Amino acid sequence: GIQVEQSPPDLILQEGANSTLRCNFSDSVNNLQWFHQNPWGQLINLFYIPSGTKQNGRLSATTVATERYSLLYISSSQTTDSGVYFCAVGSYNQGGKLIFGQGTELSVKP
Amino acid sequence: DSGVTQTPKHLITATGQRVTLRCSPRSGDLSVYWYQQSLDQGLQFLIQYYNGEERAKGNILERFSAQQFPDLHSELNLSSLELGDSALYFCASSPRDPGYEQYFGPGTRLTVT
Numbered sequence: 001g002i003q004v005e006q007s008p009p010d011l012i013l014q015e016g017a018n019s020t021l022r023c024n025f026s027d028s029v030n031n032l033q034w035f036h037q038n039p040w041g042q043l044i045n046l047f048y049i050p051s052g053t054k055q056n057g058r059l060s061a062t063t064v065a066t067e068r069y070s071l072l073y074i075s076s077s078q079t080t081d082s083g084v085y086f087c088a089v090g091s092y093n094q095g096g097k098l099i100f101g102q103g104t105e106l107s108v109k110p
Numbered sequence: 111d112s113g114v115t116q117t118p119k120h121l122i123t124a125t126g127q128r129v130t131l132r133c134s135p136r137s138g139d140l141s142v143y144w145y146q147q148s149l150d151q152g153l154q155f156l157i158q159y160y161n162g163e164e165r166a167k168g169n170i171l172e173r174f175s176a177q178q179f180p181d182l183h184s185e186l187n188l189s190s191l192e193l194g195d196s197a198l199y200f201c202a203s204s205p206r207d208p209g210y211e212q213y214f215g216p217g218t219r220l221t222v223t
Contacts, residue, residue: 043214
């Protein structure tokens with residue numbers, strides 16, 4: 001099956017700093033999503049981005065499907081950005097399921 | 111708020127017992143997915159239903175079963191519970207499958223003592 005690798009596993013930032021999270025996947029995909037899991041355990045949809053670039057406020061994401069990676073950019077980080085960021089992928093030939101990476105745990109210090 | 115609801119939020123039960131987790135998908139979504147998040151296995155796909163029929167199975171134990179009802183809500187039944195079944199169980203929904211964005215409910219935290 002498809003393998004998903006996220007890096008770095010942990011990240012500690014000062015408030016106001018920028019960061020880039022990476023997601024590598026081992027095969028072509030038709031679905032790629034980024035999630036933020038907050039300290040209460042909720043999975044919040046950030047981006048649905050099987051290819052291309054999208055921006056939403058201080059967050060943006062880019063997926064280069066031909067090279068099998070996606071990047072999530074967080075600018076001017078805030079303490080509320082803390083939590084775990086997951087990348088998840090799916091492909092038509094594996095049905096509709098999402099395969100998750102192990103996540104990047106982000107801690108933003110005031 | 112994703113529009114996906116799950117009940118209960120928390121569940122504490124003893125080994126050997128049986129529990130039922132409930133999920134209501136977003137209005138209009140036909141596909142429902144169940145995922146398990148545990149400390150050692152991460153987030154893993156369990157099973158998918160599409161418009162009442164089982165569509166795909168993942169790493170779901172034989173002690174677990176699910177169904178999707180005509181009103182499209184879904185239930186995940188866990189029986190003969192073991193300590194290792196303690197986890198966060200998520201339900202997600204999408205309009206169809208595959209390749210559509212999935213929206214996740216708030217999860218049910220199951221603790222088996």
